[in-house]
Amino acid sequence: MKYISTRGNAPELSFEEAMLTGLARDGGLYVPESIPTLSEAEIAALAGMSYEEAAFVVMRSFVGDAFTDEEFKGIIARAYANFRHDARAPLVQLSPNHYLLELFHGPTLAFKDFAMQLIGQLFQFSLARRDERVTIVGATSGDTGSAAIEAFRGLDNVDVFILFPHGRVSDIQRKQMTTPNDANVHALALDGDFDDCQARLKDMFNDFDFRDGVRLAGVNSINWARVLAQVVYYFTSAVSLGAPHRKVSFTVPTGNFGDIFAGYIAKKMGLPIDKLVIATNQNDILHRTMETGAYTKEGVTPSISPSMDIQVSSNFERALFDAYGRDGRAVAQLMEELKSGSFAISQGAMEALRENFASGRVSEDETSATIKAEFAACGEVLCPHSAVGVRVGNDHLSATPMITLATAHPAKFPDAVEAAMGTRPGLPPHMADMMDKDERVTRVPNDLGALETLIKERIAQR
Numbered sequence: 103m104k105y106i107s108t109r110g111n112a113p114e115l116s117f118e119e120a121m122l123t124g125l126a127r128d129g130g131l132y133v134p135e136s137i138p139t140l141s142e143a144e145i146a147a148l149a150g151m152s153y154e155e156a157a158f159v160v161m162r163s164f165v166g167d168a169f170t171d172e173e174f175k176g177i178i179a180r181a182y183a184n185f186r187h188d189a190r191a192p193l194v195q196l197s198p199n200h201y202l203l204e205l206f207h208g209p210t211l212a213f214k215d216f217a218m219q220l221i222g223q224l225f226q227f228s229l230a231r232r233d234e235r236v237t238i239v240g241a242t243s244g245d246t247g248s249a250a251i252e253a254f255r256g257l258d259n260v261d262v263f264i265l266f267p268h269g270r271v272s273d274i275q276r277k278q279m280t281t282p283n284d285a286n287v288h289a290l291a292l293d294g295d296f297d298d299c300q301a302r303l304k305d306m307f308n309d310f311d312f313r314d315g316v317r318l319a320g321v322n323s324i325n326w327a328r329v330l331a332q333v334v335y336y337f338t339s340a341v342s343l344g345a346p347h348r349k350v351s352f353t354v355p356t357g358n359f360g361d362i363f364a365g366y367i368a369k370k371m372g373l374p375i376d377k378l379v380i381a382t383n384q385n386d387i388l389h390r391t392m393e394t395g396a397y398t399k400e401g402v403t404p405s406i407s408p409s410m411d412i413q414v415s416s417n418f419e420r421a422l423f424d425a426y427g428r429d430g431r432a433v434a435q436l437m438e439e440l441k442s443g444s445f446a447i448s449q450g451a452m453e454a455l456r457e458n459f460a461s462g463r464v465s466e467d468e469t470s471a472t473i474k475a476e477f478a479a480c481g482e483v484l485c486p487h488s489a490v491g492v493r494v495g496n497d498h499l500s501a502t503p504m505i506t507l508a509t510a511h512p513a514k515f516p517d518a519v520e521a522a523m524g525t526r527p528g529l530p531p532h533m534a535d536m537m538d539k540d541e542r543v544t545r546v547p548n549d550l551g552a553l554e555t556l557i558k559e560r561i562a563q564r
């Protein structure tokens with residue numbers, strides 16, 4: 103299995119090389135050169151398997167010969183050992199044909215743990231056998247950063263720097279990133295929004311002297327392994343509702359487009375998915391794009407679902423690559439145009455996108471009202487991101503079962519949940535003392551040179 107860049111001008115890599123490389127050297131994102139499929143019988147057989155067994159079957163052909171079967175099974179087992187639910191990703195029923203996939207039973211209470219715990223194990227295995235060390239720099243709107251820190255804290259051969267937008271993450275998210283006291287963890291509060299954090303991260307990857315000098319690695323969804331790990335729960339949840347003998351639809355609260363792109367990969371692998379619905383908050387660039395065919399940045403307005411406050415949706419580039427018939431030059435041209443604020447998508451590419459994706463947008467009031475209504479109707483307490491998904495999922499109900507992804511635990515956003523339903527959700531026992539812990543954080547400017555200098559100095563001090 104080889105991996106190619108969405109901009110068509112970077113070396114082809116193996117799974118392990120692509121994982122350790124992060125952003126392609128032409129600025130694009132790595133994708134598999136072809137998508138392996140599972141037969142109906144193979145999908146049906148997932149029904150009797152544990153989450154870990156299903157994960158092995160779904161991901162095996164993407165990793166090629168990077169690991170033996172036994173090595174890969176061990177990596178998967180270690181990745182999910184500290185989840186707090188036996189099913190890992192349990193499905194609960196909200197209404198007769200609407201189900202919620204709870205993805206918040208991992209160590210940091212967000213869906214990011216599914217991929218980050220796996221990536222943590224993959225990196226440890228690969229770095230140890232290569233005898234290498236890396237510098238991970240991550241950009242976060244709140245959840246990716248805490249999941250990355252949890253997955254890599256305390257490791258000798260990894261430094262992890264997390265850029266988060268100062269004042270724009272919840273208190274719990276910030277504490278998750280600033281209270282670990284491991285010497286290899288560096289929380290950086292950037293003066294800007296998430297798009298600035300992600301842009302500076304990509305700038306670092308495009309500065310080859312810096313990139314090669316610190317041996318930069320990425321664990322954002324820039325990294326294909328992040329997307330791959332998320333494909334698994336589309337299969338396990340759909341199978342538990344009767345796939346492949348019955349179609350299912352999914353609604354996915356969306357920001358950087360990684361999670362829903364994993365659903366698209368599941369569909370291409372043969373999972374019978376009817377609709378994949380993009381759910382956005384008031385930062386609705388993806389919904390506007392699906393409606394108008396123009397991808398136009400408008401600036402980010404902070405919302406009560408802060409992890410989705412994103413305008414430059416990184417993985418949309420992977421969807422565009424397919425929609426343009428895998429024409430890397432066309433994608434590179436669109437990304438060049440985006441530097442001036444917008445690009446128009448061709449009619450053919452829009453048709454391809456609309457064949458696979460529907461979309462909806464949810465206001466702040468609607469998000470709060472959904473938290474309140476679902477608690478009253480079925481007792482499920484939703485985080486604001488999941489509520490955005492459920493609201494859009496309700497608008498797209500049909501005879502096909504709808505699965506909405508619950509992407510974070512409500513206790514990560516207690517103020518928004520309490521304001522909506524009058525009760526404050528409590529943290530699980532293993533995090534109960536988090537708010538009392540001391541924080542370690544450095545305020546940083548939105549400036550590439552200053553960030554690179556700081557990172558180099560910190561590495562030199564270790």
Ligand SMILES: Cc1ncc(COP(=O)(O)O)c(C=O)c1O
Nearest residue numbers: 245356357358359360361409509
């Ligand atoms: C809680 C939560 N929900 C939804 C999303 C959106 O996921 P994606 O960026 O993969 O679209 C994020 C962040 O990415 C998140 O942290």
Ligand SMILES: N[C@@H](CCOP(=O)(O)O)C(=O)O
Nearest residue numbers: 242243244245246322323358
């Ligand atoms: N919502 C994310 C944003 C980073 O996106 P990713 O797709 O690179 O993980 C977050 O919580 O940080």
